[in-house]
Amino acid sequence: MSFDQVVKCAELASYVVAIATLWYGVAEFDRQRTESRENAQKERVEAAEMVYQIVDQRYTEFVKLSMNHPRLDCYSVPHADKLNSSLSEDEKVQQKMLFTHLTDVFEVAYIQYHKDSSNPEIKKIQDSQWAGWDVYIQKFLRRPAYLETWYEIRDEYDEGFVEYMNTKAQLQSATQIGGSSG
Secondary structure (H helix, E strand, O other): OOHHHHHHHHHHHHHHHHHHHHHHHHHHHHHHHHHHHHHHHHHHHHHHHHHHHHHHHHHHHHHHHHHOOHHHOOOOOOOHHHOOOOOOHHHHHHHHHHHHHHHHHHHHHHHHHOOOOOOHHHHHHHHHHHHHHHHHHHHHHOOHHHHHHHHHHHHHOOHHHHHHHHHHHHHHHHHHHHHHHO
């Protein structure tokens, strides 16, 4: 083999190595990019799950307290036969305390689900979960005892949450007034 042939073989080998290195580099870059996307997706899901866990833990505490005091009727749908029964003064205070605890849960849910999220996937999850809380809150705002408690304690909460609750309470009152006169 002549020197020129050796040089040509070496050039060919260097091209093959360069192409193989380039191919490997592109494949490795693609693998890392895919892994990065998967990790980012996993982090977004974990963040959404953490918000859910925080709110759910607070709600579970409220449910446990409510189960210990069924006569206080703190379930989202009032007991029909409880509507006509009156609570003692102590029970009214206990009910207000439970409603205050529930309002704290509402505030935590409101703040957690209204955090700014630039990620559309997280925003979609949060909006979906918040929709259920919005319905749940409105059920309590239909109850005169809860509404009375809200008006007594609303100055203790986050301004954005207070604005949300006041708006929902006003809409609920307008609906009740309009519904009872028609």
